[in-house]
Amino acid sequence: METLTHILNGFTVAMQPINLWYTFLGVFMGTIIGVLPGIGPSAGIALLIPITYGMNPTSALIMMAGIYYGAKYGGSTTAILIRTPGEASSVMTSIDGYEMAKRGRAGAALAVSAIGSFIAGTIGVVGLTLFAVPLTSVALKFGPAEYFTLMLFAMTAVSTLTGKSPAKGVIATILGLMIATIGIDLQSGQARYTMGIPEFQDGVGFVVVVVGLFAMAEVLRGLEGIFCGTSAEAMKIKGKLWLTREEWRRSIGPIWRGGVIGFIVGVLPGAGGTIASIMSYTTEKRLSKHSEEFGHGAIEGVAGPESANNSDTAGALVPLLTLGIPGGGATAVMLGAFIMYGVQPGPLLFQNRPDLVWGLINSMYIGNVMLVILNLPLIGLFVRLLYIPQGILYPMIVAISAIGAYAINGSVVDLWLILIFGVIGYIFDKVDIPVAPLVLSLVLGGMMEQSFRQAMTISGGDLKIFYGSGITVTLLVMSLISVLLPFIIPRLRSMGSKGDES
Amino acid sequence: MRRIGTSLALLCAALLAAPAQAWQPEKPIEIVVPTTPGGGIDRSARLLHKIIQEEKLAPVPVSVANKPGAGGTVSLAYLNQNAGDGHVVAINSPSLIANDLNGRGTVRYREVTPLANLFSEYTVVAVRADSPLKRGQDFIDRLRSDPQSLAVSTPTTLGSTNHLSFALVAKAGGVDPRRLKAVVLGSGGDAVTALLGGHIDAHTGTPSSVVRMVQAGQIRVIGILAPKRIGGPYADTPTWTEQGYRAVMDTWRGVIGPKGMTPAQIAWWDGVLAKAVTSAIWKQALEQNTWEANYLDSAQTRKLFDSEYAAYRTILGDLGMIK
Numbered sequence: 001m002e003t004l005t006h007i008l009n010g011f012t013v014a015m016q017p018i019n020l021w022y023t024f025l026g027v028f029m030g031t032i033i034g035v036l037p038g039i040g041p042s043a044g045i046a047l048l049i050p051i052t053y054g055m056n057p058t059s060a061l062i063m064m065a066g067i068y069y070g071a072k073y074g075g076s077t078t079a080i081l082i083r084t085p086g087e088a089s090s091v092m093t094s095i096d097g098y099e100m101a102k103r104g105r106a107g108a109a110l111a112v113s114a115i116g117s118f119i120a121g122t123i124g125v126v127g128l129t130l131f132a133v134p135l136t137s138v139a140l141k142f143g144p145a146e147y148f149t150l151m152l153f154a155m156t157a158v159s160t161l162t163g164k165s166p167a168k169g170v171i172a173t174i175l176g177l178m179i180a181t182i183g184i185d186l187q188s189g190q191a192r193y194t195m196g197i198p199e200f201q202d203g204v205g206f207v208v209v210v211v212g213l214f215a216m217a218e219v220l221r222g223l224e225g226i227f228c229g230t231s232a233e234a235m236k237i238k239g240k241l242w243l244t245r246e247e248w249r250r251s252i253g254p255i256w257r258g259g260v261i262g263f264i265v266g267v268l269p270g271a272g273g274t275i276a277s278i279m280s281y282t283t284e285k286r287l288s289k290h291s292e293e294f295g296h297g298a299i300e301g302v303a304g305p306e307s308a309n310n311s312d313t314a315g316a317l318v319p320l321l322t323l324g325i326p327g328g329g330a331t332a333v334m335l336g337a338f339i340m341y342g343v344q345p346g347p348l349l350f351q352n353r354p355d356l357v358w359g360l361i362n363s364m365y366i367g368n369v370m371l372v373i374l375n376l377p378l379i380g381l382f383v384r385l386l387y388i389p390q391g392i393l394y395p396m397i398v399a400i401s402a403i404g405a406y407a408i409n410g411s412v413v414d415l416w417l418i419l420i421f422g423v424i425g426y427i428f429d430k431v432d433i434p435v436a437p438l439v440l441s442l443v444l445g446g447m448m449e450q451s452f453r454q455a456m457t458i459s460g461g462d463l464k465i466f467y468g469s470g471i472t473v474t475l476l477v478m479s480l481i482s483v484l485l486p487f488i489i490p491r492l493r494s495m496g497s498k499g500d501e502s
Numbered sequence: 503m504r505r506i507g508t509s510l511a512l513l514c515a516a517l518l519a520a521p522a523q524a525w526q527p528e529k530p531i532e533i534v535v536p537t538t539p540g541g542g543i544d545r546s547a548r549l550l551h552k553i554i555q556e557e558k559l560a561p562v563p564v565s566v567a568n569k570p571g572a573g574g575t576v577s578l579a580y581l582n583q584n585a586g587d588g589h590v591v592a593i594n595s596p597s598l599i600a601n602d603l604n605g606r607g608t609v610r611y612r613e614v615t616p617l618a619n620l621f622s623e624y625t626v627v628a629v630r631a632d633s634p635l636k637r638g639q640d641f642i643d644r645l646r647s648d649p650q651s652l653a654v655s656t657p658t659t660l661g662s663t664n665h666l667s668f669a670l671v672a673k674a675g676g677v678d679p680r681r682l683k684a685v686v687l688g689s690g691g692d693a694v695t696a697l698l699g700g701h702i703d704a705h706t707g708t709p710s711s712v713v714r715m716v717q718a719g720q721i722r723v724i725g726i727l728a729p730k731r732i733g734g735p736y737a738d739t740p741t742w743t744e745q746g747y748r749a750v751m752d753t754w755r756g757v758i759g760p761k762g763m764t765p766a767q768i769a770w771w772d773g774v775l776a777k778a779v780t781s782a783i784w785k786q787a788l789e790q791n792t793w794e795a796n797y798l799d800s801a802q803t804r805k806l807f808d809s810e811y812a813a814y815r816t817i818l819g820d821l822g823m824i825k
Contacts, residue, residue: 046539046568049548143701144685184573184606186686189660189823191606198579198608201572269695323698324714325691332540332691339710340545342790346714409571450688457685458653458702 007129010358014366019059019359023367026063030070031374035078037086037211037404041071042329049337057341058356062363064337068330069121069313069364072273073371076113076306080106081385082397084215084404088207089273089309091439092281094214096294096301103297104238106386110379111243112251112299113306118372120259120307124314125364127263132361133350136322139267144454145465149475150268151448154275154440156482157282161436163295168433176438179204180445187453199413206274208405208414209442212421213428213435215401219394220426226390241380251303254284258307265308266315269327273312274443277305286485295434314364321345321357525766527589530563534592536577538570542710542791546620546755547593549787553778560774562589573597573659578609581760588767591617594758596663599810603818604661605825611811615763616803618775619756621788622796623708624728625667626739627654628721630697635704638725638745642675649681652703655693656684661823664706667727667751669817674747679820697721708753709736709792727751732794754796754810756803768800775799 013019033044045064052060075087080097093113100109127135142150162169182193183203194200243251258280265276284304285294294301319325324346326332338345343353350357388396405414428435459465467473531554535547551566553559569577574597584590598614601607629635635644644651649672656665665686669679685702687693690711697705698720705712713735715721725742726732727749732739742749757775759767778784779797788795798806818824 042539043568046544046548050552053552140695140699143696143699144687145701184659186659186688189604189686198572198575201575201606202570269691319691319695323695325695326540326689327691329538329540333544336540336545339790340787344714344717347718347720348714409576410567410569411571411576454685454687457683460650460683 006354006358007362009355010360010362013058013355013359014062014362018056019062019363020366022059022063023066023363024370026066027070027073027367027371028066028374030067030072031074031371031378033067034071034074034086036074036407037078037084037207037215037400039404039407040087040329041068042333043407044071045330045333045337049333049340052337057338057343058359060341061334061337061356061360062367064334065313065317065360065364066367068334069310069367070371072121072306072310072313073114073117073375075309076117076302077110077382078400080109080113080302081382082215082393082400083218084397084401085207085210087273087309088210089277089312090306091210091214091274092277092305092436093302094210095281095436096296096298098214098218099295099297100299100302101386105247105297105299106383107241107379108243108247108299109302110382111241111376112247112255112303114372114375114379115243116251116255116258116303116307117310117375118368119255120262120311121314121368121371122365123256123259124263124266124311125361125368127311128314128317128361128364132318132322135267135318139269139319139323141469141471142268144451144458146469146471146475147268147451148448148455149466149472149479151444151451153475153479153482154279154282155444155448156479157278158437158440159483159486160282160285160291161434161440163432163434165432168431169437172428172433172435172437173441176441177445179209179438180442181449183446186450187457197413199409199411203446204417204442205405205408205414206443207408208417209421210439211401211405212418213425213438215397216418216422217425217429217435219397220422221429222390222394241383247299250299253287254280254300254304255307257283257287258304259311262308262311263315266312266327267318269319269325272316272328273309276308276312278440278443280304280308295436317361321349322347324349525588525764525770527560527562527770529589530565531560532590533564533566534577534581534590535566535568536570536574536592536594536597537568539568542623542708542793543593543595543755544568545791546793549784550593550620550757550778553781553783554774556783557777557781559777573601573606575601575607575609578607578614581614581758582609584760586762586764587760588763588770591757591759591771594756596753596810596814598758599807599814600661600663600666600818602811603814603825604823611807613761615759615761615768615800616807617757617759617768617771617800619754619796619798619803619806620775620779621755621793623710623753623755623793624726624732625663625706625751625753626709626712626723626726626736627667627671627742628697628705628707628712628716628723629703630700631720631722633703633722635724636722638671638740638742638747641671641704641724642677642747645672645675645677645682649677650683653683653685653701654704654706655687655696655702656706657687657690657693660684660686661818661821663751663753666814666817666821667706667749669821670727670749670751671725671742671747673817673820674742674749679817680822694721713792725749728794732792734789734792736792752796754806755793756798756806772799 075090079085079090079094083098085091097109262276284300316327320331326335602611
């Protein structure tokens with residue numbers, strides 16, 4: 001009962017004109033930051049900190065959270081239009097979103113991203129409102145062994161991304177795993193494959209690889225087209241800008257599932273939006289009746305991941321608010337802001353500052369409404385990008401990619417890397433090797449290896465730790481099912497066609 | 503005692519400030535941060551930035567630039583590209599010394615100009631509130647019976663101050679540091695989550711990394727690696743030294759400049775930083791972050807680096823981590 005009063009009071013806080021203004025300011029800036037690759041929400045929030053010194057903590061945090069979830073709305077724009085993910089977690093969107101744009105459905109892809117983000121973002125906030133405190137104990141159950149089995153389960157999804165030739169999928173997967181080993185190994189403190197380049201000590205950045213493989217490779221393909229005269233005709237919008245009835249029908253399921261997946265993955269510190277979007281994508285591919293369309297412009301492949309990476313932000317606030325533990329870069333900066341205002345996030349925050357907590361959470365409902373209103377009219381503007389002549393568009397993509405890659409660490413090495421990965425992506429395309437497995441194994445490989453070794457250190461080398469808890473056993477069984485499913489489903493189908501429903 | 507030290511330092515700074523008229527910054531000042539945004543080092547840089555601007559300590563604009571990478575090596579390399587320039591300074595941490603010894607760094611600690619130490623964070627050994635390890639003695643007893651019996655998280659890398667803290671405590675208890683079970687988790691946050699979830703037995707980290715959990719009664723600190731007790735929420739927490747095990751680990755945070763700075767430039771910075779640490783904003787921030795005031799001027803910081811180098815050499819040698 002008391003909590004309900006607090007929640008209602010939170011709405012009064014969130015509805016104050018000044019807080020509405022800061023919510024708007026936050027989500028507006030977030031959208032812009034999201035559109036620009038490289039400049040992520042953590043850098044955006046950090047830049048704002050000096051401006052917020054004199055502000056009321058609640059207003060300042062409302063604005064910072066606005067930037068955080070607002071950036072996820074913007075991230076899909078460049079992914080769909082120019083195959084350059086504006087945020088790491090929009091990487092899956094640049095696969096099918098861009099293919100949709102090629103087929104003249106850019107408007108629909110952008111619309112479904114915005115609507116999916118809105119619905120899933122709201123699902124996330126509802127989850128945060130209802131389950132923040134109970135979910136904390138679930139997050140705590142995840143130790144290194146649990147993380148390893150979770151990564152293992154996510155890794156089984158590779159098989160669904162391999163395309164026609166499993167061997168080619170394996171090549172991409174292994175290359176991704178190899179890149180993931182570059183850097184200082186946490187458990188031994190030794191540098192691996194750094195080739196004497198200090199920047200490599202922290203590994204090869206995910207965004208850098210993705211921008212190279214997707215955006216730069218696309219530019220190289222475009223150049224080839226221009227020089228050989230085989231250039232595809234400009235991507236014109238076909239049909240209406242909005243979703244068709246059929247597209248809408250196919251998107252609804254992925255949006256709901258993506259919202260739930262994103263929130264759950266978000267609660268686990270360290271997992272994050274990229275893994276949430278990958279899990280949503282592979283889930284949808286498995287469930288879809290048109291799984292062959294994935295990679296060629298399936299709307300489910302945009303709706304699911306874009307929803308998942310949005311509800312992930314609400315999930316990530318659970319450990320931040322209830323434990324004072326940041327799950328990623330943006331929440332780490334927010335934790336710094338909390339401390340600066342003399343507010344200590346953690347188990348006592350909900351008791352000591354209910355006005356601040358619920359004001360912040362409830363502002364997110366409002367912020368999501370603002371974002372969808374803000375983003376839908378922008379679609380008409382953004383799709384005009386496609387009408388830019390290729391001679392101007394390609395240099396623009398190179399410029400945006402280079403600025404984005406450089407903005408992450410201010411490192412020139414990253415500029416060379418996007419070029420190198422651009423060439424790799426171009427060659428992969430020529431010989432028909434899919435890039436998605438590389439991306440997946442790069443994200444998961446490092447975490448999988450480290451959590452495996454952490455668990456082994458804890459157990460003293462005993463493998464029992466991996467089947468010692470309900471969570472690990474469940475995840476192991478799910479991984480096994482996931483691997484076997486492609487062999488079982490065709491049999492069930494053939495049986496089903498003979499007899500009843502399978 | 504510390505207050506006297508600070509006033510003495512101030513006096514020195516004031517005396518030094520007289521000839522410092524010779525140098526004044528002429529273009530914008532850049533404060534380089536060796537990490538990504540978020541976290542204590544970044545926070546201290548932004549705080550310093552705020553103080554220098556609000557208290558008008560510099561006649562030019564000031565900006566903060568994050569140059570993360572390679573445990574601070576990237577920021578050091580960047581700093582030394584501006585050799586002899588008094589307009590670019592960086593926030594630093596003990597990784598400057600550790601990287602010099604373990605061969606990971608490309609810049610030796612003697613190749614930068616120490617300008618000040620700002621504050622100290624003495625590391626703590628923390629356990630879950632319901633842990634059977636009640637005191638430092640219980641921890642040592644367990645390690646003595648079997649060094650492998652306790653899984654202790656030491657974020658964020660081997661050879662970090664957190665890892666060295668674990669090694670120092672064990673060594674003080676007569677346990678071979680090489681036989682310990684040190685689990686490296688990706689971040690301090692991951693480590694605290696793993697501790698609360700019961701996946702590890704203990705955690706070494708800064709006081710601020712666990713302060714919220716300590717106040718909520720979910721985590722207990724069984725010993726601080728400080729020369730004497732620190733205040734605030736840890737006023738009742740014993741040091742390792744008073745429990746009979748001499749182990750001190752100071753995760754200091756200071757300001758360094760590039761190599762080749764002139765005495766006049768150093769003197770200007772001595773004056774500015776001595777004033778910055780007396781501001782009300784600074785004092786409030788120390789309290790909020792559970793940071794211990796420990797201002798040292800440029801000459802004292804040089805001495806700190808030298809003595810820390812010797813100390814790290816010993817313990818990293820015990821761990822077999824010297825290159």
